[in-house]
Amino acid sequence: MFFLMLRQSFFRGRKRKALATLTIVLSASLITALMNVSIEVGDKMAREMKSYGANINMVPKSEAIPLEIGGVDYNPLKDRVFLNEADLPKVKEIFWHNNIVGFAPFLKTPVELNGKKGCSLIGTNFDRQVPIAGDEEFRTGVKTVFPYWQVKGEWPAEEAGTSGNGVLAGATLARELGVKPGDRLTVKAAGDAGREESFVVTGILTTGGAEESALVAPLPAVQRLAGMEGKVQSLSVSALTVPEDKLSRKARQNNEALDSLEYDRWYCTAYVSSITHQIEEAIPNVTARPIWQVAAGEGAVVNKIQLLMIVVTIAAFIASGLGISSLMATTIMERSREIGLMKALGAADWEVYLLFLSESAFVGVLGGLLGCVAGAGLSQVIGLSIFGSYVSFSPIVVPVNVAVSVLIALSGSLMPSRLITGLYPAEVLHGRR
Amino acid sequence: MLAYLVNFILAFSSLSLTAGMLITLLAPPGGKKGYCSLFIALACGVTAGAVAYPVAIRQESLTAVRTVLHAAALVAALLNGGAIFLPAGRSRGIAAICRAAALFFTALLAAVAGFSFSAFIAKQSISSGSVLNTELILNIGGVLAGLFLTASFVPLTAYVGSKSGREAVKVALLLISLLLAVQWSADILLGLMRLEMVELTSARVSVVAKVGKYARFFPYVEALVAASLSFVFFLKRTVIPKEELAAMDKAERRKVRSRVMLEGRWLNCVLASVLIVLGVLLYHDLYASRPPRISKPLNLKPDANGLIRVKIDDLADGNLHRYSHVTDDGHVVRFFMINRSGGKKIGVVYDACMMCGDMGYIQEKNEVICIACNVRIFVPSIGKAGGCNPIPLAHKVEGGYVVVSAEELDKGARYFSEVVTVKVKDPVSGREMVSRDAPQRYEYKGRTYFFESEETMEKFEAAPEKFIGNREARYFRVQGYRES
Incomplete structure (x- = not known):
């Protein structure tokens, strides 16, 4: 019976209901759009925190001292302090040495190409045998640390062959210079007295990072060219880790705050924070930091979006709630005779409430769903303008948004439905009110 | 998500059932104000319990706070259980006592629920x-889903209870109070032992352990109590025969029909809620919260020279191949082999970790x-x-086979805790028996020896080398890794 009445009453006053739905669609689409952007980034961050592998960047301690004023780095020791290449295998001697999948050292030096154009030359290991206690055959390099680096052509040989040193040209640089695999480049270290050496381009490198506008060569060749034998600037370490949890977060904030039991558990668990801690213990004067890509990049923006989202949600809630409220009041006044009749036939107050509230809840669901569709489109606009990329749609937005819309609709109609109590069958049926 | 839902239900289910039943028992005829104080007590209790946990953690007195809270709740449960049996409706004094006891019980039960859920939240990271x-x-x-489910039990139990008679409600309430009281007393006992206020004895620990073991079934019992209450309601409902219905006045008949329909709906609601709760709990306990299990090891028997051989070609697929070996004294030693590089390098290791013990390793896709x-x-x-x-296992590679000696596996037996019943020999008299039934046993160098009588054992103890030769001791985990 109730559902029959609901169905019948639903198709009355269509114009007003359409208006109510539209009000909700507007607010729901705004909420959806902002929430979708925020959740996309939040999920990415969560995935990063929960992943079973992490990259760690290790630099000399003085390099990590922040001395940035107005975006310019004033650290006087920057690019002047180096790591000893001989120290690096110690990374494989820490407690969790078996969880270190590989590491790749980096040395970057400015060079001039063919006598005029300046660019950077990056020296690294591609897949080189590194002597390590207990394992004579351990091979590591960027191929293991960055498996997504793609080379069109061939990787250069690690040791200089008969045809001279091989080098990879970054994709952007190669496009600018118009070089192909097989071309010969003369590279001169920056400065007047810089050495000069000739390299053969063996492949074009695509990484999605800064390496695309540089030359990448085997480490020994770069060290020779720069006159810095046995030195490297940084080390990228790839490690197998366990997902971050409460303990590791506590340790990350301040590992002095752990009691001895917690400290033992933290130290003996392969958290990325405990691995970096052990690396810092093993090699003097270095700082090791996990690389959280999302947390560092989009994370900063998304905090502001979240704040905006909360403000917009509250504003939308109040605005559309008020809109619905006035629409509902009109409906009740208009249908007061019907309500009077229902009461006269023995309907309790709550039954009449239920009828009107479920009607507006239905409007809320409808508005929420339509708002999701509209908001999905809107979030693409936001994503393109802030991050320059499309935002994938998170399905969790739909139930949350529908719930919020229903809440808006219900809270909007709660106040006016109080009017129902004040309607007396005799009065309304007689037409005095 | 499921963990939060289940833990919410576990923490609050008894509270919602009790609150519903107390509403029935206390309901003053006609007045609605009876619920008000009950809900205030409930809200205060939950808040106090939820706040108590972080405070207790900060004060480093978790055990003491827990024990005190449970002791207070136990007292409240007993008081309430006694008050139920006071003759109701005689004097106003007795009614007031009943009321106070019920409020006290509700508040403390709510505090316990809030405390336990707060403890759960503190251990998890919600995001x-x-x-x-x-x-x-x-x-x-x-x-929120848990809140909705448990909260819906309050009106459901109250309605069903009010229709199925005070006696049935009293029995149900006592049953639930009893379950809670058993749980709390075990917890108090444990707390007192931890605080060193009573002596630690094996009987007491075993009581605590037994209660802890069966406590996981209590929520199911509670769900069944709710279901049986609704069953009583179903039996007690007034059925009006058809003839009588036909003879009724039209308006009267409609009223009766409406009442029957409403009662049916309440009943369906209770049954549906109970089914949902049972389904969620069962799904969680039987499927979702089960830890990953290791694959069944293949039991290998050593040949006449005491060697176990595994063909390398069988291991070429790169999967984890798990084997087991049973030592003379019944220890099950698990070990596994895996092709650890693309070539034919085989990792041969015990299926145990120096730090984490013998839970073992599993393979998921390419990861171990x-x-x-x-x-x-x-x-x-x-x-x-x-x-x-995993702890490395000494082995040799010979002509396409990995060869592991039973002697080496025997040395690693102490890394594993699983023991099976085997046939053993008394090293002194040479008599054969079953290890489980051996009257005497003696541990020497990590190995267990079984004896038919005390006499032979004493002989053995005096000069073990005489009977078993100078066998190397077994490895212990505390010794750490050793090169062999």
Whole structure:
């Protein structure tokens, strides 16, 4: 019976209901759009925190001292302090040495190409045998640390062959210079007295990072060219880790705050924070930091979006709630005779409430769903303008948004439905009110 | 999400059932104000319990606070249980006592519920990042769903209870109070032992352990209590025969029909809620919360020379091949072999970790995972000591076979805790018996020896080398890795 009445009453006053739905669609689409952007980034961050592998960047301690004023780095020791290449295998001697999948050292030096154009030359290991206690055959390099680096052509040989040193040209640089695999480049270290050496381009490198506008060569060749034998600037370490949890977060904030039991558990668990801690213990004067890509990049923006989202949600809630409220009041006044009749036939107050509230809840669901569709489109606009990329749609937005819309609709109609109590069958049926 | 839902139900289910039943028992005829104070007591209790946990953690007196809270709740449960049996409706004094006892009980039960859920929340991290994400929303959704489910039990029990008679409600309430009282007393006992206020004895520990073991079934019992209450309601409902109905006045008949329909709906609601709760609990206990299990090991018997051979070609697929070997004294030693590089390098290791013990390792796709600590093991490093890697097992590679000696496996028996019943020999008299039934046993160098009588055991104890030769001791985990 109730559902029959609901169905019948639903198709009355269509114009007003359409208006109510539209009000909700507007607010729901705004909420959806902002929430979708925020959740996309939040999920990415969560995935990063929960992943079973992490990259760690290790630099000399003085390099990590922040001395940035107005975006310019004033650290006087920057690019002047180096790591000893001989120290690096110690990374494989820490407690969790078996969880270190590989590491790749980096040395970057400015060079001039063919006598005029300046660019950077990056020296690294591609897949080189590194002597390590207990394992004579351990091979590591960027191929293991960055498996997504793609080379069109061939990787250069690690040791200089008969045809001279091989080098990879970054994709952007190669496009600018118009070089192909097989071309010969003369590279001169920056400065007047810089050495000069000739390299053969063996492949074009695509990484999605800064390496695309540089030359990448085997480490020994770069060290020779720069006159810095046995030195490297940084080390990228790839490690197998366990997902971050409460303990590791506590340790990350301040590992002095752990009691001895917690400290033992933290130290003996392969958290990325405990691995970096052990690396810092093993090699003097270095700082090791996990690389959280999302947390560092989009994370900063998304905090502001979240704040905006909360403000917009509250504003939308109040605005559309008020809109619905006035629409509902009109409906009740208009249908007061019907309500009077229902009461006269023995309907309790709550039954009449239920009828009107479920009607507006239905409007809320409808508005929420339509708002999701509209908001999905809107979030693409936001994503393109802030991050320059499309935002994938998170399905969790739909139930949350529908719930919020229903809440808006219900809270909007709660106040006016109080009017129902004040309607007396005799009065309304007689037409005095 | 599921963990939050289930833990919410576990913490609050008894509270909602009790509150519903107390509403029935206390309901003053006609007045609605009876519920008000009950809900105030409930809200205060939950808040106090939820706040008490973090405070107790900060004050480092968790055990003491827990014990005091449970003791108070136990007293309240007993008081309430006694007050129920006071003759109701005689004098106003007795009614007031009943009322006070019920409020006290509700408040403390709510405090216990709030405390335990707060403890659960504190141990979990509700979200892995500070930014709004799907996991966070799902977890909050889980709590809200739990809140909805448990809260719906209050009016459902109250309605069903009011129709099925005070006696049935009293029995149900006493049953639930009894379950809670048993649980709380075990907890108080444990707390007192921890606080060193009563002496630690094995009988007491065993009581606590038994209660803890069966406590996981209590929520199911509670759900069944709710279901049986609705069954009583179903039996007690007034059925009006058809003839009588036909003879009724039209308006009267409609009223009766409406009442029957309403009662049917209440009943369906109760049954549906009970089914949902049971379904969620069963799904969680039987499927979702089960830890990963190791694959069944293949039992290998050594040949006449005491050697176990495994063909290398069988291991070429790169999967984890798990084997087991039963030692003379019944220890089950598990070990596994895996092709750790693309070539034919085989990692041969015990299926146990120096740090985490013998829970073992599982393979998921290409990853080998330590079950105990969830660390991914770098597969090329299997066979090397260190970190959470499996303990290396000395072996030889001969002519396409991996050869492991039973003697070496026997030395690693202490890394494993699983023991089976085997046929053993008394080293002194040479008599054969079953290890489980052996009257005497003696441990020497990590091995267990079984004796037919005290006499032979004493002989053995005096000069063990005479009977078993100078066998090397077994390895113990505390000794750490050793090169062999």
